[in-house]
Structure formats: C-alpha cells, structure tokens
C-alpha cells in the first residue's frame with residue numbers, strides 16, 4: 001500500500017492573512033465573507049486572522065510579499081476580481097497579478113492561495129462570489145487550511 005501524505009482541515013491553530021483588492025468591491029466583499037466564514041466555522045479564532053485591503057489586483061503581489069516577509073502567517077489568501085468586459089487592460093492586470101503572486105509564494109516559502117477571479121463578465125464574477133457557482137473565497141480558505149496542515153506534516 002502506497003504511503004499517501006495529504007493535508008486536512010485541522011489547521012485551525014494556523015495564522016492566516018487575507019489580502020483583498022477593493023476594486024469591484026461588491027464582488028470581492030462576497031469573496032472575503034466566504035473566506036472569513038469558512039475559517040471561523042473550522043475553528044480558526046478571530047485573533048488568528050488579519051485582513052489587509054489594497055486598491056486593486058495589481059497591488060496584490062507586492063503586498064503579499066511584504067506580508068510574507070513578516071514571517072507571522074502560515075498562509076496568505078489573495079482575493080480580487082478582474083473582469084474582462086470592464087477592464088481595457090485586463091490581460092496586464094490579471095497576468096501581472098497571477099504571475100507576481102506565484103513567484104512570491106515560491107520565493108518566500110509560504111503558501112499563497114490565489115483567489116483572484118478573472119472572468120469575462122460581471123455575471124460570471126457574481127456566480128463565483130457566493131451564488132450558483134459557489135464562492136471562490138470560501139474555496140481558498142479550505143485550500144489554505146489544507147496546505148498549512150500538509151506543510152506541517154512535511155516539516
């Protein structure tokens with residue numbers, strides 16, 4: 001029988017930072033509420049959760065990097081919404097945000113969970129921020145807890 005190592009959702013002693021891009025605030029508020037609700041319902045105490053707000057998704061990578069360097073958090077969740085129809089420079093904002101966040105995670109050795117919606121329409125963003133296609137913020141909170149738990153078992 002192969003040995004299988006995977007995380008679970010027991011990382012409720014972890015410290016979590018949620019970095020939120022305020023642009024498209026109506027959408028991102030749904031993502032933030034989903035993430036907070038999921039962490040709380042898994043027993044993460046309020047004192048272990050810090051929320052940091054920035055203007056837009058373009059500002060997420062450097063902010064995540066600075067937070068990672070503080071060394072206080074077991075996982076960082078980055079939330080935002082970039083909507084193609086409403087964004088002439090969609091590809092720049094979405095692309096820089098995604099690649100910047102990926103490189104911070106690798107460079108700083110902390111799990112950074114990518115919760116930035118990149119959608120073609122506002123309708124698609126609404127669907128993914130707490131309606132018929134679920135809540136990406138809640139999904140990211142689950143991923144964050146799982147990765148904290150997994151990395152503890154790999155240490």
Ligand code: INI
Pocket residue numbers: 021022023024055056057058059080081082083086087088089093
């Ligand atoms: N920021 C977003 O988070 N989502 C968007 O859809 C968006 N649009 O539409 O442009 C957006 N732009 C702002 C950008 O993230 C920066 O805050 C701004 O360019 C200043 O650096």
